[in-house]
Structure formats: structure tokens, C-alpha cells
Amino acid sequence: MNTTSPQARALSGIGVKIAGTGMYVPPGVITNGDLEALMDTSDEWIVQRTGISKRHRALPGQSLRHLAVEAGRAALGDAGLSIQDVDLLILATVGAETTCPATACRVVDDLGGGNAGALDLVAACSGFVYSMNLAHNMIRCGSMKRVLVIGAEHLTQFCEYTTRGRGTAILFGDAAAGAVFEACSDPSRGILAQAMHSDGSGWKDLYLPYQERDFPEDAEDRDMIGVLHMNGRAVFKFAVKTFCDLIDDTLKKASIPADDVDMFVCHQSNVRILDAARERFGIPAEKLYVNIERYGNTSAASVPICLDELRKAGRVRDGQKVMFVAFGGGLTWASSLWQL
Numbered sequence: 552m553n554t555t556s557p558q559a560r561a562l563s564g565i566g567v568k569i570a571g572t573g574m575y576v577p578p579g580v581i582t583n584g585d586l587e588a589l590m591d592t593s594d595e596w597i598v599q600r601t602g603i604s605k606r607h608r609a610l611p612g613q614s615l616r617h618l619a620v621e622a623g624r625a626a627l628g629d630a631g632l633s634i635q636d637v638d639l640l641i642l643a644t645v646g647a648e649t650t651c652p653a654t655a656c657r658v659v660d661d662l663g664g665g666n667a668g669a670l671d672l673v674a675a676c677s678g679f680v681y682s683m684n685l686a687h688n689m690i691r692c693g694s695m696k697r698v699l700v701i702g703a704e705h706l707t708q709f710c711e712y713t714t715r716g717r718g719t720a721i722l723f724g725d726a727a728a729g730a731v732f733e734a735c736s737d738p739s740r741g742i743l744a745q746a747m748h749s750d751g752s753g754w755k756d757l758y759l760p761y762q763e764r765d766f767p768e769d770a771e772d773r774d775m776i777g778v779l780h781m782n783g784r785a786v787f788k789f790a791v792k793t794f795c796d797l798i799d800d801t802l803k804k805a806s807i808p809a810d811d812v813d814m815f816v817c818h819q820s821n822v823r824i825l826d827a828a829r830e831r832f833g834i835p836a837e838k839l840y841v842n843i844e845r846y847g848n849t850s851a852a853s854v855p856i857c858l859d860e861l862r863k864a865g866r867v868r869d870g871q872k873v874m875f876v877a878f879g880g881g882l883t884w885a886s887s888l889w890q891l
């Protein structure tokens with residue numbers, strides 16, 4: 552667990568603010584009714600177990616890069632900036648189009664070029680929170696002035712829309728969203744406490760095999776190459792415990808009670824996991840945002856979508872304390888508690 556102590560913040564003299572946010576959701580839609588027609592499932596089962604009613608799907612010809620570029624353009628526009636004003640782009644995704652080059656390099660080029668640093672970051676559904684911590688820390692220490700972070704996923708390409716793929720097909724959707732992080736002169740603004748963790752021994756609970764050797768030895772469905780494999784029950788158990796422990800640890804490190812947090816912006820994986828965290832800390836419903844019914848689980852895009860919707864609705868604003876929390880494949884988990 553890392554914190555940014557008041558002393559460290561004062562010494563650096565540099566604060567960090569969110570200068571703009573934006574999102575892009577592709578126009579294709581998969582409703583629970585559509586899934587009923589493709590596999591043995593039901594709207595009732597999906598809503599009860601997950602809270603999801605629909606998810607979006609990229610159009611044929613729309614790649615991960617297209618989604619990321621649209622989100623990046625929206626975030627830059629909101630900040631009144633162009634890509635040439637940015638020192639670094641971090642693209643959080645599990646679906647980089649290529650590993651060489653990093654997809655982020657081509658996103659910078661598509662956004663108008665220039666010579667911003669660019670890298671892809673893989674931490675599955677924790678990717679945006681990992682990236683916002685890194686962006687913040689680089690700005691706080693004075694090595695960067697502005698960092699654009701985009702979380703983008705094209706997960707429907709990794710789902711099989713038949714009964715044997717229903718464990719993941721009902722959950723995941725396509726989307727992208729981003730935020731511009733910028734240095735400011737008030738050192739009290741920025742992260743109060745943060746965390747980034749992993750436990751690779753749980754890798755088999757959520758993985759994406761690209762070839763035969765990527766499967767665990769005991770795996771079934773070895774022909775399902777390029778399809779997300781998940782042990783739903785194991786991930787559920789991990790998520791409920793981790794979510795609560797992470798929120799608890801982060802509050803303790805910042806020495807503030809849950810009541811002092813104005814908004815919890817959490818990865819949208821399952822409404823039951825969010826409800827468990829809300830109940831444990833007595834968080835009122837209006838302080839823990841839920842939009843999973845409209846988008847499903849969009850992995851690294853889910854936290855920045857929530858952030859963008861909340862900012863645009865005036866529910867997240869300067870002066871507030873906001874906690875970001877995510878967990879996902881790896882296994883990974885991360886938090887970021889901000890003084891905005």
C-alpha cells in the first residue's frame with residue numbers, strides 16, 4: 552500500500568488534477584433478449600445474478616484503436632487540449648491490437664501525432680486505476696506535466712455467443728473512456744492513498760489463451776482459443792473479499808472514515824459485488840455509482856466511464872474526495888483515493 556503523505560505533497564509543491572474526461576460507447580447493442588436467442592440463458596437469470604441488461608458491441612470494422620481514439624478525443628476536447636499538449640499516453644487494455652508496436656503509439660498518431668510517450672498497460676479490469684496511479688505519480692514528482700490515460704476494451708471479440716461461452720458472454724461489453732491528468736499549483740490536490748497489487752497464483756481464474764500452450768494443464772475446452780475463460784465463482788469470492796479489504800486499507804492509510812468520501816467509483820463487474828461493499832461500509836446508494844445495467848463489464852473502460860458520467864452530471868467535482876477501486880484478471884487489484 553502506498554500513500555502520498557502530506558509532507559511529500561508539500562515538498563513536491565505540485566498538485567495533480569483531472570483536467571478533462573471523455574468516453575466512447577460503440578453503437579452496437581446486445582440485449583439479454585438477444586442472448587436468450589443465442590444460448591441457454593434468460594433475462595431474469597442475468598439480471599438477478601449480475602445486474603446487467605445490455606452491453607455494447609463495436610461495429611464490424613471498428614477496432615480497439617478506433618474506440619480508444621474516440622475516447623481520447625473526447626477527453627482532450629473536454630480539457631481544451633490537443634494531443635501535442637500531452638507528455639504521455641497510457642492505454643490500459645487487455646486487447647492491444649499488436650504488441651509491437653504498442654497500440655498506444657498508433658492512438659497518439661490517430662489523435663493528431665506529435666511525440667508524446669506512449670505505452671500499453673495490461674492489468675485487466677484494474678488497468679485504469681493502475682494507470683491513473685502511475686500518471687499521478689509521474690506528474691507529482693515533476694517529470695511530466697500532462698498524462699492522458701485511456702481504458703479501452705473490445706471484449707466481445709473474445710466471447711463465444713453459444714451456451715458453452717455463456718459464463719463470459721453475458722458479462723462483457725465494448726467501450727472506451729479516458730481522463731487527462733495535469734499538474735497544478737495546489738499540492739493538496741491529487742492522491743491521498745493508493746494501492747496496486749497482484750496474485751499470479753490466481754491466473755487460471757480469468758485468462759485469455761491465444762495458443763495451446765496458454766491453457767492450464769487441467770483445462771477443458773482447449774479448442775476455445777481466443778475466448779475469455781473464467782471461473783466465475785472463484786472470481787466472485789475473490790472480488791467480494793478484495794473489494795472490501797482494499798477500501799478498508801485505503802481509508803486507513805488516508806486516516807479518514809468512509810463517510811468522508813464523497814463518491815466511490817468502482818469497477819462494474821457484478822452488482823452483487825458492489826452491493827456487498829456498500830453494505831459492509833454503510834455507504835448510501837447515491838455515493839457508490841452503478842451503471843452496469845447499461846454497459847456490462849467493460850474491464851479497463853468501466854472506471855473511466857463512471858468518472859465521465861459522474862463529472863458530466865456534476866456529481867463528481869473539484870474539492871471532493873473520490874475513491875477509485877478495481878479488481879480483475881491477474882489476479883490484480885488497485886485503489887486510488889483522490890482529493891480533487
Ligand code: COA
Pocket residue numbers: 591592593596597600601676717718721757781782783784786787790820821848878879880
Ligand atoms: N444463464 C443461465 N444459467 C447459467 C448461466 C447463464 N449465463 N451461467 C451459469 N448458469 C447456471 C449454472 O449452470 C448453474 O446451474 P446448476 O445450479 O444447475 O449447476 C447455476 O446457473 C449457477 O451457476 P454459477 O456459476 O454458480 O452462478 P453464479 O451465481 O456464480 O453466477 C457469475 C455466475 C459469472 C454471474 C458470477 O459468478 C460472477 O459474477 N462472478 C464474478 C465474475 C466477474 O466479476 N468477472 C470479472 C472480473 S473483473
